[in-house]
Amino acid sequence: MGTLLVTGGAGFIGSNFVHHVLEHTDHTVIVLDKLTYAGNAASLAGLPEDRVRLVEGDIADAALVDELFGQVDAVVHYAAESHNDNSLHDPRPFLDTNIIGTYTLLEAARKHDKRFHHISTDEVYGDLELDDPARFTEDTPYNPSSPYSSTKAGSDLLVRAWVRSFGVKATISNCSNNYGPYQHVEKFIPRQITNVLRGIRPKLYGKGENVRDWIHADDHSSAVLTILDKGVIGETYLIGADGEKDNKSVVELILALSGQPTDAYDHVTDRAGHDMRYAIDSTKLRTELGWTPRYQDFEAGLKATIDWYRENETWWAPAKDGVEAFYASKGQ
Ligand code: NAD
Ligand code: DAU
Numbered sequence: 001m002g003t004l005l006v007t008g009g010a011g012f013i014g015s016n017f018v019h020h021v022l023e024h025t026d027h028t029v030i031v032l033d034k035l036t037y038a039g040n041a042a043s044l045a046g047l048p049e050d051r052v053r054l055v056e057g058d059i060a061d062a063a064l065v066d067e068l069f070g071q072v073d074a075v076v077h078y079a080a081e082s083h084n085d086n087s088l089h090d091p092r093p094f095l096d097t098n099i100i101g102t103y104t105l106l107e108a109a110r111k112h113d114k115r116f117h118h119i120s121t122d123e124v125y126g127d128l129e130l131d132d133p134a135r136f137t138e139d140t141p142y143n144p145s146s147p148y149s150s151t152k153a154g155s156d157l158l159v160r161a162w163v164r165s166f167g168v169k170a171t172i173s174n175c176s177n178n179y180g181p182y183q184h185v186e187k188f189i190p191r192q193i194t195n196v197l198r199g200i201r202p203k204l205y206g207k208g209e210n211v212r213d214w215i216h217a218d219d220h221s222s223a224v225l226t227i228l229d230k231g232v233i234g235e236t237y238l239i240g241a242d243g244e245k246d247n248k249s250v251v252e253l254i255l256a257l258s259g260q261p262t263d264a265y266d267h268v269t270d271r272a273g274h275d276m277r278y279a280i281d282s283t284k285l286r287t288e289l290g291w292t293p294r295y296q297d298f299e300a301g302l303k304a305t306i307d308w309y310r311e312n313e314t315w316w317a318p319a320k321d322g323v324e325a326f327y328a329s330k331g332q
Helices: 012-024 062-069 084-089 092-112 147-166 188-198 217-230 247-257 283-289 298-311 313-329
Strands: 003-007 028-033 052-056 074-077 115-121 170-175 203-205 211-213 236-239 244-246 266-268
Touching (some): 003 012, 012 028, 012 217, 028 062, 062 092, 074 092, 084 092, 084 147, 092 115, 092 147, 115 147, 115 217, 170 217, 188 203, 188 247, 203 247, 211 247, 217 283, 244 247, 247 298, 298 313
Parallel strands (some): 003 028, 003 074, 028 052, 115 170, 170 236
Antiparallel strands (some): 211 244
16 A cells, blocks of 8 residues: 555546546555646545545646655656647647656656656557558657657657666556546547537548547556556556547447437548557557456447536536637637
8 A cells, every 4th residue: 555646637547547546456646736727626526535635736846746756655647738639739838748747757756766657648659551450569669740749759758768867667658549537528539429419510520531549548547557566667568458440430429329310420620740540559568467458348438428428517518618619710
């Protein structure tokens, strides 16, 4: 039993991990979160106060980070600016948080000699062609496309350098696209679900042929806990659940599960530099650390996610109009 510092623990995946840790371990958790537009304390509501403490602050605040590192046994670093479309509009916060913020945490991990796990993305590897049978592995060369993914790639390289140069006890995981409850309505799946719930037609970028490799956020959390327990220091692990789907099929499934005609969506302006396909080979994590995903049925997971958004409008409604106004200003 120990105390974990979870950065970004009021965001989509970070809050899922906090719930997961409380349910499956005896650890206590300190969440460090800036509560940007993407952070929401309500995502941690109902958790026992004697096991979870939320500290509102910036991972780039070295004094605060130093103080918190002195209080914990290990650190799991989720905090990031996470949305590609925002990074095309205003890259600066991505550099501040993803690069300088990660650097600040690594310096504290070095000083306090704390176990550090860095959460990253498959987007650092760039994209694959639709007709390419290949999937990303831990040996795929870095080739990020967007300001978001290039800052995540930069943060991964900082972690690797701090392991090699300073002996920081770090691991890295790169995961594919997550879905599930508590995801911000700016992202693809919650945007389309909440559009349908609001009577707005779903919006598909370009032709909708782009492929993403979907994994339920609960499976991401179980994988991270596995790596924290059993991962080898200095190693990278890819996390994925064999969930490749093209965007058009996902929109059609959301419409079908919502009782709507499957062609009731609009094609809108494509994303600049839009990555075509992501696909993860998670053999290393499965064979070396014994992890397996629990959600094998995407349709069932998506249906449960639609039900969650239908039943939790108070969680997402405050952000919805602003997000749609932003997209409308870009023809999306
Ligand atoms: P999110 O945008 O939902 O949450 C990010 C959280 O970080 C928010 O709570 C926000 O308030 C906080 N934050 C932002 N800047 C901060 C700062 N400077 N200091 C402290 N807190 C700050 O993001 P998410 O989708 O939950 O992603 C979490 C992590 O997982 C990111 O590192 C992301 O790159 C990675 N990831 C996401 C996915 C995905 O599909 N969403 C897949 C793979 C990896
Ligand atoms: O692969 C992991 C990454 O997955 C994470 O690192 C990112 O933090 C996370 O946001 C996600 O990135 P994507 O850019 O793949 O996710 P997004 O939800 O923004 O879009 C998914 C796909 O859907 C992508 O091909 C763009 C498309 N799209 C998106 C929106 C918002 C649409 O067609 N319509 C939309 O309205």
